[in-house]
Amino acid sequence: MNTVSSLKKLSESVFIGHHNDTLKVAEQMLGDFGKRINLTGGNTAYFIKGESDRTVLLEAHIDEIGFTVTEVCERGFLRVATAGGFDLRALPSHRVTVHGKEKIEGVFTSIPPHLTKDEAVFDDIDKLYIDTGLGERAKGLVSVGDFVTYKKEAVELLGGRVTGKSLDNRAGVLTLLLVAEKIKAASVPANVVLLFCNQEEIGTRGAVTSAFALNPNEAICVDVSFGDQPGVAPAECGKLGHGPMIGVSPILSKSMYDRLRAVASKKEIPYQCEVMGGRTATDADMVSISREGVPTALVSIPLRNMHTDAEVVDTADIESAAALVYEYILAGGNENA
Amino acid sequence: MRNILRELCETNGASGRETAVRDRIIELIRDHCDYRVDALGNIIAFKKGEKAPEKRIMVDAHMDEVGFIATYITESGLINFATVGGINTECILSQRVVFENGTVGVIGGKPTHLLSAEAKKKLPEVDSLYIDIGARDRAEAERYVSLGDTAVFCSPYTEQGDIITARAIDDRAGCAALIKLLREDSVYDFYATFSVQEEVGTRGAATAAFAVAPDFCLCLEATTACDIEGAEGAKNVCFLNCGPIISFMDRGTLYDRELFNAANASAIPHQIKTAVAGGNNSAAIHKSRDGVRTLAISTPCRYLHSASCMSSYSDIEGAYALAKEMISVIGGMSDD
Numbered sequence: 001m002n003t004v005s006s007l008k009k010l011s012e013s014v015f016i017g018h019h020n021d022t023l024k025v026a027e028q029m030l031g032d033f034g035k036r037i038n039l040t041g042g043n044t045a046y047f048i049k050g051e052s053d054r055t056v057l058l059e060a061h062i063d064e065i066g067f068t069v070t071e072v073c074e075r076g077f078l079r080v081a082t083a084g085g086f087d088l089r090a091l092p093s094h095r096v097t098v099h100g101k102e103k104i105e106g107v108f109t110s111i112p113p114h115l116t117k118d119e120a121v122f123d124d125i126d127k128l129y130i131d132t133g134l135g136e137r138a139k140g141l142v143s144v145g146d147f148v149t150y151k152k153e154a155v156e157l158l159g160g161r162v163t164g165k166s167l168d169n170r171a172g173v174l175t176l177l178l179v180a181e182k183i184k185a186a187s188v189p190a191n192v193v194l195l196f197c198n199q200e201e202i203g204t205r206g207a208v209t210s211a212f213a214l215n216p217n218e219a220i221c222v223d224v225s226f227g228d229q230p231g232v233a234p235a236e237c238g239k240l241g242h243g244p245m246i247g248v249s250p251i252l253s254k255s256m257y258d259r260l261r262a263v264a265s266k267k268e269i270p271y272q273c274e275v276m277g278g279r280t281a282t283d284a285d286m287v288s289i290s291r292e293g294v295p296t297a298l299v300s301i302p303l304r305n306m307h308t309d310a311e312v313v314d315t316a317d318i319e320s321a322a323a324l325v326y327e328y329i330l331a332g333g334n335e336n337a
Numbered sequence: 338m339r340n341i342l343r344e345l346c347e348t349n350g351a352s353g354r355e356t357a358v359r360d361r362i363i364e365l366i367r368d369h370c371d372y373r374v375d376a377l378g379n380i381i382a383f384k385k386g387e388k389a390p391e392k393r394i395m396v397d398a399h400m401d402e403v404g405f406i407a408t409y410i411t412e413s414g415l416i417n418f419a420t421v422g423g424i425n426t427e428c429i430l431s432q433r434v435v436f437e438n439g440t441v442g443v444i445g446g447k448p449t450h451l452l453s454a455e456a457k458k459k460l461p462e463v464d465s466l467y468i469d470i471g472a473r474d475r476a477e478a479e480r481y482v483s484l485g486d487t488a489v490f491c492s493p494y495t496e497q498g499d500i501i502t503a504r505a506i507d508d509r510a511g512c513a514a515l516i517k518l519l520r521e522d523s524v525y526d527f528y529a530t531f532s533v534q535e536e537v538g539t540r541g542a543a544t545a546a547f548a549v550a551p552d553f554c555l556c557l558e559a560t561t562a563c564d565i566e567g568a569e570g571a572k573n574v575c576f577l578n579c580g581p582i583i584s585f586m587d588r589g590t591l592y593d594r595e596l597f598n599a600a601n602a603s604a605i606p607h608q609i610k611t612a613v614a615g616g617n618n619s620a621a622i623h624k625s626r627d628g629v630r631t632l633a634i635s636t637p638c639r640y641l642h643s644a645s646c647m648s649s650y651s652d653i654e655g656a657y658a659l660a661k662e663m664i665s666v667i668g669g670m671s672d673d
Contacts, residue, residue, distance in 0.1 A: 073566045074566070075564075075565075077566035079566075085450065087446070087449035087452075088457070089430050089457070089459075089460055089461075090431035092640075093425070093427075093428040093640050093643035094431070094432075094644075095493075095644075104497070105495055105502065107639075107640060107645040107647060109565045109639075109640070110425055110427050110428050110640050110643060111427075111563065112561045112641060113423075113426065113427075114561075115561070115563055115572065115614065119459075119460075120427055121459070122457065122459070122460070123457075123458045129566045129567075131639065131647065132497070133497055133500030133502065133577070133649075134497065134498070134500070135577075152433075153493065155441050157441060157442065157443075157469070157470055158440075158470055158471035158473075158477065158481065159473070163443050163471075226448055226450075228413075229445055229447065229469070230415070230447070230467065231446075231447035231451075232448070232451060241473060304469065305431055305443065305448065307448065307449060307450070308430075308431035308445075308446075309431060310432065310433060310443035310444065312443060312469060
């Protein structure tokens with residue numbers, strides 16, 4: 001699987017609410033490997049391999065941030081509510097897809113500077129509209145409750161870095177797919193299950209019910225975290241191209257953290273540590289307290305410009321994350337910890 | 338004209354770097370008129386018509402677009418920039434740009450999660466922004482980008498019925514209309530100028546107008562439409578799908594009253610701009626030599642100077658038609 005082209009494909013696909021094109025793309029990449037386990041709420045798992053009493057769950061959320069239409073206004077402009085955390089300052093003139101009766105292109109409005117008196121204040125999404133250019137015809141094509149997502153072609157920057165929308169968390173989805181590809185030719189000491197969760201971006205909800213249903217013995221969540229860029233302190237980010245970030249926090253399994261680091265050192269896989277004081281704002285927060293508790297680790301891909309359509313990741317970090325998770329499973333995981 | 342417009346909107350040409358746009362325009366017009374390129378890079382063309390008008394007519398459209406220019410490369414390989422032309426500052430953050438050699442970058446910013454409540458509401462200062470091309474360090478970045486290189490918005494041309502969304506509709510719409518005028522028969526002789534450096538102070542038009550020394554000039558432009566939800570009355574400025582715009586006055590020009598009235602009498606659906614705002618090459622042209630009687634004919638464009646300008650193709654066709662009619666009107670004018 002070519003990492004750059006696969007990531008671009010996953011980035012450009014859409015997964016929000018009941019729109020699940022990304023899952024179809026992921027399933028194509030998985031081929032006929034793995035047995036699908038249907039879950040509720042748009043969550044999907046795949047039993048990959050293993051004949052063991054123990055199950056290692058590899059989790060990545062597959063949903064993306066977006067908007068829902070709250071009003072189709074008089075002139076056909078759309079008012080929306082956010083579904084996920086947005087930087088409102090990064091919306092004017094950005095392109096979106098409105099998932100109405102058909103897919104419609106739109107642009108977030110902006111006001112020309114010479115027609116405004118005061119400096120713009122970005123405190124309310126209601127100050128922005130989506131313009132489809134269709135005028136009143138939009139009324140017949142768009143309904144309240146329709147979803148809206150970023151529209152952005154993914155492209156490669158220098159040296160295997162990729163920019164686009166929804167790299168949070170298609171980087172994690174791709175990591176899991178790469179692990180599955182490696183496992184194809186290996187024999188694994190535990191059952192391996194992949195889980196693609198819905199509704200992370202609106203409150204880590206899919207992970208709650210899915211982890212309960214799958215009842216794993218341990219879990220590794222793969223998500224993205226802040227990458228190095230101006231204004232972000234070294235202590236709160238990882239450097240792009242320096243390997244995945246292994247999370248350490250009071251709510252994560254310390255023994256899994258230690259083992260992941262040991263495996264990385266032994267196999268000479270680059271990694272960085274991400275220290276958090278409590279909850280991680282990822283699905284790991286929910287998986288770890290499922291049922292009677294699940295030892296959980298968090299592996300994160302450093303990402304710049306989070307929650308915009310100009311996210312940037314380094315595909316080398318995704319490949320290193322996949323190698324790390326794979327080697328960790330082969331080494332016996334958290335068994336007898 | 339639609340295909341030509343698309344092609345021109347997909348060609349990059351920030352102010353001062355109009356070469357690619359100019360080369361393509363020359364290919365399109367070379368068999369239909371005489372032309373030369375002046376010292377600044379303006380194309381100055383002469384179209385032979387059926388008749389020579391008593392008064393010399395010039396029709397202008399500018400080739401350049403707003404963009405960014407690299408001013409500094411940091412040790413970590415990020416590129417600081419200055420804006421070229423009046424880019425709407427609320428349309429810069431998290432945009433994608435492309436340099437002249439095809440190198441793509443993004444204009445990043447600190448993630449919203451890490452911003453204070455106050456910072457979330459305010460636009461960052463433009464001079465705190467940078468372009469990230471994915472370089473690991475300064476040396477790698479310097480292999481792809483040099484100081485003084487320009488970039489433009491990297492943004493696709495899309496159509497939804499007659500509605501076009503693209504970068505640089507200002508002023509490739511005017512260029513497309515002017516190309517069409519040159520590629521077909523004309524009743525009267527006229528000069529056509531495809532000018533450079535409009536966005537940095539209508540500079541190309543100044544020298545082009547001096548060279549042509551016209552009596553009359555029509556500027557084919559794109560101008561701000563603000564007909565968005567909630568805009569009232571004059572604040573709309575003008576509307577998409579309601580025809581080309583004529584203006585009695587903007588921040589650069591008090592337009593010739595006779596030309597304004599003649600255009601306003603046209604049966605071609607048109608609108609009058611309801612704001613005294615903005616400006617275009619008319620500002621330089623009408624003051625050229627001993628004065629030039631000037632009118633601008635503009636295509637309404639929402640989100641002007643952003644990555645996602647939005648215009649209606651029918652309005653661009655209307656601008657072309659009104660310009661053609663006005664050439665005839667002016668051609669028929671005489672001293673008495």
